[in-house]
Amino acid sequence: MNHFDLVVVGAGIMGVTAALRAADGGMRVLVLEQDSAGSRASGVNAGTLSLQIKRVSLMRYALAGYAWWKDAGDAVGFKRTGSYTLAFNASEEALLDERMRLKIAAGAPIEFVSPATVRAAESALCDRIVSATYCADDGHADSTRTGVYLRALLHDAGIELRERSALLGIDVGGVGYTLRTAHENVTSTNLLLATGAWLKPTAALLGADLPIEVRVNTVTATERGPSLLGAGVGHATGLLTLKQKSNGSFLIGGGWQGRGSPETGRGEVVGETLLQNLRLARFAVPGIVGFRILRSWTGFEAFVPDHYPLAGELPGIPRAYVLGCVRGGYTIGPCIGTLMGDRILGREPALPLFDPARVMKPQIAMHENIDSPLRTRSPTLPIA
Amino acid sequence: MKKNGSDIVVLGAGPAGSAAAVEASALGLYVTLFDENPVAGGQVYRQSPGIRSTASSQEQVQGDALGAALTASTVDKCFEHRVWQVERLQSGFAVHAVGPEGPVVREARALIVASGATERQFPIAGWERQGVLSLAGATVLIKSQRMLPGRNVVVAGSGPLLMVVAAAIIEGGGTVAAVIDANPRRAWWADMGALASRPDLLARGAGWIRTLVAHRVPMLFSHVLRRIDGNPAVSRVEAVPIGAGGAPLPDAQALSIQCDSVCTGFGLLPSTDVTRLVGAAHIFDAVRDTWQVKIDADQRCSLAHLYACGDGTGVAGAAAAPWQGRVAALAAAHDLGILSLGVAVEKMRPARRQRDIAARFGMAMARLANVRPNMVEGITDATVVCLCEGITRATLDAAIDLGCVTQNDLRSATRCGMGPCGGRLCEDVTSRLIAARTGLSRQVIGQPTGRPPLRPVDLNTLAGTFDYDSLPMAQPSPL
Numbered sequence: 001m002n003h004f005d006l007v008v009v010g011a012g013i014m015g016v017t018a019a020l021r022a023a024d025g026g027m028r029v030l031v032l033e034q035d036s037a038g039s040r041a042s043g044v045n046a047g048t049l050s051l052q053i054k055r056v057s058l059m060r061y062a063l064a065g066y067a068w069w070k071d072a073g074d075a076v077g078f079k080r081t082g083s084y085t086l087a088f089n090a091s092e093e094a095l096l097d098e099r100m101r102l103k104i105a106a107g108a109p110i111e112f113v114s115p116a117t118v119r120a121a122e123s124a125l126c127d128r129i130v131s132a133t134y135c136a137d138d139g140h141a142d143s144t145r146t147g148v149y150l151r152a153l154l155h156d157a158g159i160e161l162r163e164r165s166a167l168l169g170i171d172v173g174g175v176g177y178t179l180r181t182a183h184e185n186v187t188s189t190n191l192l193l194a195t196g197a198w199l200k201p202t203a204a205l206l207g208a209d210l211p212i213e214v215r216v217n218t219v220t221a222t223e224r225g226p227s228l229l230g231a232g233v234g235h236a237t238g239l240l241t242l243k244q245k246s247n248g249s250f251l252i253g254g255g256w257q258g259r260g261s262p263e264t265g266r267g268e269v270v271g272e273t274l275l276q277n278l279r280l281a282r283f284a285v286p287g288i289v290g291f292r293i294l295r296s297w298t299g300f301e302a303f304v305p306d307h308y309p310l311a312g313e314l315p316g317i318p319r320a321y322v323l324g325c326v327r328g329g330y331t332i333g334p335c336i337g338t339l340m341g342d343r344i345l346g347r348e349p350a351l352p353l354f355d356p357a358r359v360m361k362p363q364i365a366m367h368e369n370i371d372s373p374l375r376t377r378s379p380t381l382p383i384a
Numbered sequence: 385m386k387k388n389g390s391d392i393v394v395l396g397a398g399p400a401g402s403a404a405a406v407e408a409s410a411l412g413l414y415v416t417l418f419d420e421n422p423v424a425g426g427q428v429y430r431q432s433p434g435i436r437s438t439a440s441s442q443e444q445v446q447g448d449a450l451g452a453a454l455t456a457s458t459v460d461k462c463f464e465h466r467v468w469q470v471e472r473l474q475s476g477f478a479v480h481a482v483g484p485e486g487p488v489v490r491e492a493r494a495l496i497v498a499s500g501a502t503e504r505q506f507p508i509a510g511w512e513r514q515g516v517l518s519l520a521g522a523t524v525l526i527k528s529q530r531m532l533p534g535r536n537v538v539v540a541g542s543g544p545l546l547m548v549v550a551a552a553i554i555e556g557g558g559t560v561a562a563v564i565d566a567n568p569r570r571a572w573w574a575d576m577g578a579l580a581s582r583p584d585l586l587a588r589g590a591g592w593i594r595t596l597v598a599h600r601v602p603m604l605f606s607h608v609l610r611r612i613d614g615n616p617a618v619s620r621v622e623a624v625p626i627g628a629g630g631a632p633l634p635d636a637q638a639l640s641i642q643c644d645s646v647c648t649g650f651g652l653l654p655s656t657d658v659t660r661l662v663g664a665a666h667i668f669d670a671v672r673d674t675w676q677v678k679i680d681a682d683q684r685c686s687l688a689h690l691y692a693c694g695d696g697t698g699v700a701g702a703a704a705a706p707w708q709g710r711v712a713a714l715a716a717a718h719d720l721g722i723l724s725l726g727v728a729v730e731k732m733r734p735a736r737r738q739r740d741i742a743a744r745f746g747m748a749m750a751r752l753a754n755v756r757p758n759m760v761e762g763i764t765d766a767t768v769v770c771l772c773e774g775i776t777r778a779t780l781d782a783a784i785d786l787g788c789v790t791q792n793d794l795r796s797a798t799r800c801g802m803g804p805c806g807g808r809l810c811e812d813v814t815s816r817l818i819a820a821r822t823g824l825s826r827q828v829i830g831q832p833t834g835r836p837p838l839r840p841v842d843l844n845t846l847a848g849t850f851d852y853d854s855l856p857m858a859q860p861s862p863l
Binding site: 036037038039043053055056088089095099102128144145146147148151152163221222223236237238239255256257259264266268269270271272274275276278279280281282283288289290291292293294295296297307327 | 468469471472478480487489663783786787788789790792793795796797799802803804806833835836837840841842843844846847848850852853855856857858860861862863
C-alpha cells in the first residue's frame, strides 16, 4: 500500500523528528531521502551544541533542542563540556557584551567571566583574552552518528524510511499529493518538505518560490593528540567553534565559506578561506600548533533573508508544509521538527512556528484542482 | 593569467607526470610540476628492485633519459612540495601546496594528474603487530636504507612483488620463511601471452624464482595468512589453503610458520584522491577490480582541461606511463589552443600505440596482483580492518546491518577510514565487506567523497605567520 497520511521528504534531523511526532500522533508516515539518512547538514556539521551562538529569539527553541540531544546521550556522543566565548579586542568586547546580555535575558544560562578565570580553567587558551563568557551547559555531540541514530529512531517507531529515493516530481490532486521517485509513486494526504539546502528546488516542484539561499560552511578535523582543552571555544563574532573531542582530535568550524551549490551536490573547501579559519583557531588555542590537519569538508546551510526558520504550511497549497532554514539547526532542529509534527497533526504547537508566507511574494491560490477534503485545515485525525 | 599562474600544473613527477611535463614545456607551455619527493622518478625509478625497475631495466633507461630531459627543460619543478588541496575555478584550477618555504598556491589553465598508485592491503588477524610491513614499505627499507624487515620473514599476498621482495631479502642476507601467494600456481601461466611481450622482465622473474628455489624457500600457492601472532612483535603466522574463489577451505589444516616479520600486499590501487577531490567521474574496472578515474583515449577526464595519466588511470605499469603522459600533454596542448587538431593527432598516434602495447604487459601483471573475490570470508569478526582507528570487522558488519551501505555512511557511523591514512588502507576492503553483506555491486557502493587535505598537513605550517588584527573577519552572525 503506497498511500500515507504524511510523507516527509528529507531524512535529516528536522524531517525525522517531525515524522516521529506525526507517527506518535497516529499518522501513517513515510520518509523519503535522496541520499542516506542524516548524511548532509545533519551529519557533516561540527556537532556544536552551544547556547551562546544561538539567536536571541530562538533561545527557547534552542533550550528544547538541546534537551533532546542530551536525552539522546551516548548514542550520539553527547558531551556537556561547557564553553567559552572570547573577545580579543575592544570592538569584540563590545560585541560580546551587547549580544550575551540579550541572550542571558532570553533565558540562556550564560555568565560573564574574567580572562584570569578562563586562563585558570583552560591553560591552552590564548593569553590575549580581553573579555569572555561561559555557559556550563554548552557541549557537543558527534554529528557523524546522526544518520545511524535517526535510522534507529525511525525503525523503533515503525516508520518506513526509503533512502536513495530522490524526488523527481509532485502531482497535486486526487488523493492528495503523488510523489514520483525513480523507483515508484507514493501518495499522501499531507506532505512535509524538509530537504535542507534543497528546499528551494523541492518547493518549486509545488510551484512555490521561496527566497532561499545557501551558505557553504567549512569544518576541519585534526589528528588525535594529547588532551589540551576540556571546554568548547567560540569567538565574539561567532566565526569560530572549536572543541577537542574525547578521542583527542580537534574540530574547527565557525561558518567560513567554501564554494559550491546544492544543484551540483558538490561543495568545495576554499584553501585561502580555510587558512584564515585555522589562523583564528591557532590564535585562540596556541597549543593546537603541533596538530596536523586530517580533513576539511563543507556542508550546505539554507537561509532566507531574515535568517529565521521556515516552518509552516505553504500559502495556497493546503497540507503541504515546509521546514528548514534554521540557523543553528543542529541544536534547534529536533525542537522545530517536533513542533512541526504537532502542527501537521492539527495540534497547537507549544512554541510559535515560522510562517513561510512572510518571505513569499503574494501568490494567487495555485491549486484549484485540489479535492475539497484536502482544503480542510481542521484536524481530521484522532489525536493520541 | 595571474602572475602566479601556469598554463599547466602537473601533479606527480613519476614516469607519467615527468613525461607530460617535458612534452608540454617542449611545446612552449609554462608548466609547473609538483612532487613531494626531492627528485623526480616517483615510486618506479626510485626503487631499484624488481620488475618495477633494476639498474639495467628498460624502465631505468627510460627513467634516466626522462630525468635528464626534465632537468634540461623549462619546467618549473616544485619538489618537496606536498599538494594538499586542488580547487576548481571558474576556468582552470588552483593547486595549494606546502613546500620548504611554506604554503604556495598555483593557478593553472589545465591540470594533469599523475599521482600514481598505492599498495592494496588486505586485513589479516594480528596485522597491527610490530613487524608487519607492506611489500612497498619493505622494498624501500631494503633498497634505500639497506635494512632488512627481519631475519626470518614471511612474504604473503599476491602478485609479482612477492617474488621481488623475497629475492631481495635473500640477497640482503636474510631468510625467507615462506612465500605465500593467494593465486594458484597456474595463474602465472594464464597471462603468459602478455608476459611474453617482455622477455627481459620474464628473464628477471625467472631469476628471482631461481634464487628462491636455490635457498629452498617454501612457496605456498592458493594460500593466505589466517593470523599473525606475537607479543608484541611478530613470532609466528598461520597459513591456510583457499578455494578457487578465495574462501578458506573448510577443515583445511593450518600451517604454522615461525618468523619475526611479515611483508604483505595485494598489488596496487590507482590513486584517485585528486580526481575525486575535483569531482571528476570515476569508473570501476571489473577486470583489475579497482576504481580509477574515467578517461578518454587521449587521457582527458570528464571535466574540461583535466587530464590523468599513469597508474591512477588504472594500473598499467611503468612502461606505459610515459606514453600516457605524452598523450595527456598533447591533448592539453590542443585543448589550450597551442596545437592544431591535425598536428596533435599526428603527434599522438605513435605515443598512443606505444602506450597501448606497454599497457598490455602492465595489465597482465596487475591481474596477478589481486584479491580473490571470496577472500573476505576469511576475515574474522575480531580482525582489525581500519588500522588507524582500530575498527574491527564486527563493528563494520553491525553498521552495515543498520543500513550503512555506502562508503560515506560506513565512515560516519564507525570512523573507519577517518584516521591519518584517509582510508587509503581500508577503503578497498570496506567496499568488499559491504558488497559481501548486502549483495550490492561495488559500482553501486561507490567511493568515499574526496576531502582535503590530500595528505595530513601541519596546522602551524598552513597557518604561517599572521597578525590577528589583519584576519579578514566576516560580518558577525545574525543576532
